[in-house]
Amino acid sequence: MLPTPRSFSHIGLSVPDLDAAVKFYTEVLGFYTIMAPTEVVEDDSDIGRMCTDVFGPDWKRLRIAHLATADRIGIELFEFDGHQAPEDNMAFRQHGMFHFAIQDPNLEALLERIVAAGGKQRMPVRKYFPDGKPYRMVYVEDPFGIVFELYSHSYELTYSAGAYA
Template sequence: MKMSHVGIMVADMDKAVEFYTKALGLEIVMSKAAVIEERETAIGAMCIAVFGQGFKGFNIAHLVTTDGIGFELFEMKDREERHNVDFSKIGLFHFCLETDDFEGVIEKVNQYGGKVRMDTMRYHPEDDNKPYKMVYLEDPFGSLFELYSHSYKETYSSEYE
């Protein structure tokens, strides 16, 4: 199994594209495009099935990470703002990105309207041979994500001990 993409609801597509490309370094695969409610195309029928009749349309953009994971950004025409993480909701909680420029990404997240949700943490502070760092961040629209300094496997696997 491979990861293909993640879909994220945003409140302002232009601001979202700027944040995800300039703060996080993702590449644009398809610029902002409008999707309307219609039944004539496969995409139109799929959107009605997913969002229901009367969804009023949305803008979409497709971005990609350096290792090929897609990010679909959705800006719904009819939506409610949310500013707090709802931990009572079951489902996707966050996504995680890995970078070689840990502090630089944190600075850019702040610069482009995101937030740092906690102090940077080291998983193994007692072991200088394991400098693995992480931090929870937030995009300008309240989507929570984690940033790792090393790979998931390095961070958690006993083979790296």
């Protein structure tokens, strides 16, 4: 028996400037702030011990904020001491996550807002079915180099019709 599909809860993103990231993700993408930027330090508090469990000893301090999308998916933003940007922000040949996706029916307008706010368009807007359905997508970066994708329609609609056939 196959397991029941699970709900997606949240994604954690490491950013170099938490305040700027909160501003971008709320003002450009329209996410809600559910917990304002907060400092967490390495100590014996519950959250301090939990972070040590996750990051190991000597993580020192971090700042964190929690945002949410319209469909209640969490966006957890972290600013770590000693943050380093990756040399390759699209290391698609390495296992692990290399992008997430945001859906907006007016993909082009959101793309303009992202670029105007210091983000980057990585490719032309593409149509999955150029002679039929209006499904569009484009890869972008936020102002910090985090790669994500914009979809005009839901994931299910885009792929259920055999997008690559």
